[in-house]
Amino acid sequence: MANSASGDSVVDRVVRVIEAFPEGVTTLQLTELADRAELPLSSAHRLIRQLSHHGLLDLGSGGTVRLGLRLWELVNRNSPTLALRQAAMPFMEDIQQVLNQNVNLAVLDGWEALFVERLSRRGSVANRAQIAGRMPVHISSAGLALMSHQSRELQAEYLRQFHDPAGKVSADVVRHLLAEAAQQGYAQLAGVVDPDTWGIAVPVMNGKRKTVAALGVVVPLAEMRLQALVPALQTAARGIGRQLV
Amino acid sequence: MANSASGDSVVDRVVRVIEAFPEGVTTLQLTELADRAELPLSSAHRLIRQLSHHGLLDLGSGGTVRLGLRLWELVNRNSPTLALRQAAMPFMEDIQQVLNQNVNLAVLDGWEALFVERLSRRGSVANRAQIAGRMPVHISSAGLALMSHQSRELQAEYLRQFHDPAGKVSADVVRHLLAEAAQQGYAQLAGVVDPDTWGIAVPVMNGKRKTVAALGVVVPLAEMRLQALVPALQTAARGIGRQLV
DNA sequence: ACACGTTCTACCATTGAATGGAAGGCACCT
DNA sequence: AGGTGCCTTCCATTCAATGGTAGAACGTGT
Structure with a gap:
């Protein structure tokens, strides 16, 4: 042999x-x-x-x-996300400074959000482990923000094959979440990952207005202030996108 | 064929x-x-x-x-430096907060310092490119801090093969720098990489008192305050080392 | 419009690099 | 002393890997 x-x-x-x-x-x-x-x-x-x-x-x-x-x-020198991370880092640091929350940056890979960068909330023990971590689209605000701005076809395919192994979420619920995220321009999800936290994410679009990433924060439920967070995230996302081809 | x-x-x-x-x-x-x-x-x-x-x-x-x-x-999930980076991150963030300087973390690979983590000075444009970047031992404070705490044999071998392609630095000068760093417990280098900056680095030792990394800052020459920097770095380095086996 | 250069992709007969069972070596048990 | 589990090396067998060749698909200059 x-x-x-x-x-x-x-x-x-x-x-x-x-x-x-x-x-x-x-x-x-x-x-x-x-x-x-x-x-x-x-x-x-x-x-x-x-x-x-x-x-x-x-x-x-x-x-x-x-x-x-x-x-x-x-x-890491030649990472496919190098340009994205470089463009995003200063803005992520700004958000961390101003809001003092966990900031993260994710891209879509398959039916999951892949986290490519993350800054921890000041004072909290850093949870760096989540860099290079994955979350299914339907239980992460980043995933929803990403998927809600993909093409109709891709979204349809996603929903067609969707199946929650835990059996708690139906495709219709996800469809609704995506529609809401698309309409509002941001995605939010409360207490799904962790009962005491709220996740908010907005899409990052490159120069051709294609959604290439999601910028998000994870905040304690008690500190939730949507009015302050969303504009800050959207401003940062635009700043990042402007530097991407 | x-x-x-x-x-x-x-x-x-x-x-x-x-x-x-x-x-x-x-x-x-x-x-x-x-x-x-x-x-x-x-x-x-x-x-x-x-x-x-x-x-x-x-x-x-x-x-x-x-x-x-x-x-x-x-x-990135299984990176050999994962534990090191996780242990170091909170301390690096502390230093960035307190001193407002560029913070970096390096390990020794061959005769070069390999930078495995970095936080940029607030307000400055992030220079993330240097993550996964390398610097020869003799022209980086991190490299000197690392090498000065290696075994006699390794240092001897390093000095034996040392040759500065630019021809500006002799092995004797490097020997002196290493001896100084070993004695002082930190390494410093002014205006070598960039004429207006000063680099300071201290060794990070694991539980067995083996030097596994160097923690350093890069500060503008004008803001140089050795008395404040070195104790902060050494304290952080001890904190990091305590978490490493 | 046509010819030319460049780059990507596919095919397939040839053959030596890759394979893995077997056996040796070492450390640490009981 | 015998056993167990691990790392390491050896070597005859053979099929997966090779790369020249040729066609397809561009883009570009005349």
């Missing part, structure tokens, strides 16, 4: 290895990684050593495996 | 493709990417399509290639 009894290419395997790390886990043992990637140990070992040699992975002395610093560096 | 006339493995090629993006460039044409990665066009095309299929790259309609959002997500 040669070149994979299981019928997958080298590229497939490289991807499986990188994907094998569970969220938030930085270190894995060689054997465990081989298991997770469903690779024969010897194959996994060879592959990981190659990747490690190039710095994409970091194979420690005792068989501990991490993602490589070099990979982190390359990806 | 089969399996690479040039004698490199698939893994080599995957790495070359990812590394082919110049710093700060997010989009490349297929042909240009093939050139940069030194791959035959047809091979590059096949490889990139595979990677794109898995979301590590993103092959657009007109042959435009970007890094994939999925890759960014995976790397």
Whole structure:
């Protein structure tokens, strides 16, 4: 036998290895990684050593495996969201200063909002973990803000396939939320993620008026002041969008 | 001929493709990417399509290639510096609040300081580009702070191979800077990177008193107040280190 | 309008790079 | 002392990867 009894290419395997790390886990043992990637140990070992040699992975002395610093560096230097994050950062800092709330920036990926940047509320323990985190469209204000400004076709497709695994939300409810968000120009969601918090997000449109991101804040229910928040967010979103092609 | 006339493995090629993006460039044409990665066009095309299929790259309609959002997500979720950044973030925010200066966090990689986190001075235009940026040890306060707390052997090896391409700095000068930094417990460097700025950095030690990072600020020369800065940085560095294993 | 250059995409016979079972080595248990 | 779990290396087998070639789809200048 040669070149994979299981019928997958080298590229497939490289991807499986990188994907094998569970969220938030930085270190894995060689054997465990081989298991997770469903690779024969010897194959996994060879592959990981190659990747490690190039710095994409970091194979420690005792068989501990991490993602490589070099990979982190390359990806962050050339990240597809680099321009967006650079444009958004000053405005996000402004909002954090003025409103003193958690600020976040998300893009749409599939049927989920992917958070690409985040600033924590001053004084609170930073919750940086949520960077690179995902939330389904229907339970995040950012997701709703993003989806409500997509094309009719995409929204229709989204609603067609929509199914809430928890079974608590129907497609009709989501349709209503999207319509409301589209009409108002912002999306809000209270107590869904966390019972004591309120999320508000507005779309960020690039120069061609295409919605490329959502800018949002998460505030304690008690401090909710929609009148103050929405204009601030919308102003910032326009400022960001003006810098994007 | 089969399996690479040039004698490199698939893994080599995957790495070359990812590394082919110049710093700060997010989009490349297929042909240009093939050139940069030194791959035959047809091979590059096949490889990139595979990677794109898995979301590590993103092959657009007109042959435009970007890094994939999925890759960014995976790397940032499981980044080797995740714990460090999470521990450091609140302290960095404190410093930014109290001192109103650019704050940065770096680790040592090879003979360079790799900046893993950064907060911009309030009011200044954010210079986020420097995240994932590198600076040689001898011309960055962070680099000096890091190197000055490494083992004797590593420092000796560093000094042995040291060579300033600009020819302005001798190994003896660097040796002196390192000794000074080691003795004082902080490193400073004035007007090297930018003629009007002063950089100060202190080491961050983990629970085993191993130096794992450097915490630093960059201040305008005019606002230089060493007496205020160093204690603040050292306090923060201790706070960060206490949370690291 | 036409010819030309450039770039993307697809095909397919050839072959050496990738494969993984087996065995060795090491550390740490019981 | 024997057992267990892990990392690491070896090597004959073979099919996945390769890249020259050619066609399609642009864009551009004459």
